[in-house]
Amino acid sequence: MRPMTKAQFQVFATSQAVAEAVASHIAEAVQSRPQSVLGLATGKTFVPVYAALVALSKAKGISFAEASSFNLDEYVGLPPNHPASFRCYMEENFFRHVDLPADRAMLPEAHGDAAAACLAYEAAIAARGGVDLQLLGIGRNGHIGFNEPGAPFDGRTQVTQLTPSTIAANTSDFPDGEVPPPEAITMGIGTILEAREIVLVATGAGKAEALARSFLATPAVDCPGSALQQHPHVTVFCDDEAYAEIAKG
């Protein structure tokens, strides 16, 4: 049975095939609109996506020189050069390999006045005309960005408390013995839903339940991903494992 959602599903046999398809989709968006405003995500899911996008950009000469980007989130209190900061992740996996101008590759400024940074981030997104293409991963608990269960669907960029399960999932990104910060700045769900197009990427069996709750169940704040049912233009790129629960209907 197909899910009761407007979202389109593109299902692939392997996570590498998912990564290549997402990379092609982003590249086509930037080629057709060089001034694209990209909403970017981090996490393990996106490591092969950025690798594929960098390879494709080099092979096809795709330029990001006129594009801008806004990442979804950043840990509060980590300096940008901390190896587990999302700024560092983006530099390593994407920014340093492409010609996206550094002053238009934005992440929340989460190492100073966080409340002021949230307002500034919303203003910066609006000043660029809003996000054209928003990339999202999903947490096992259904979180999108760092909007944990209970986050309102109309929330704006804000400081959020990470749940123990999210902290546990991300501990391996930190140097030995270091625990992730308990707080992050994240675009709100309301901010995310204003993007003109959303691409959600999910790979592996660990995401199957969150994907099914997001797209088969009645939207509810206990599963932030279910807010995506309200958006008119969502494409889910996933592998067979992540799709398994939806395939059962």
Ligand code: F6R
């Ligand atoms: C990352 C983000 C998170 C991740 C999610 C999945 O910027 O906002 O929502 O997309 O936690 O992470 P991985 O891909 O590591 O399973």
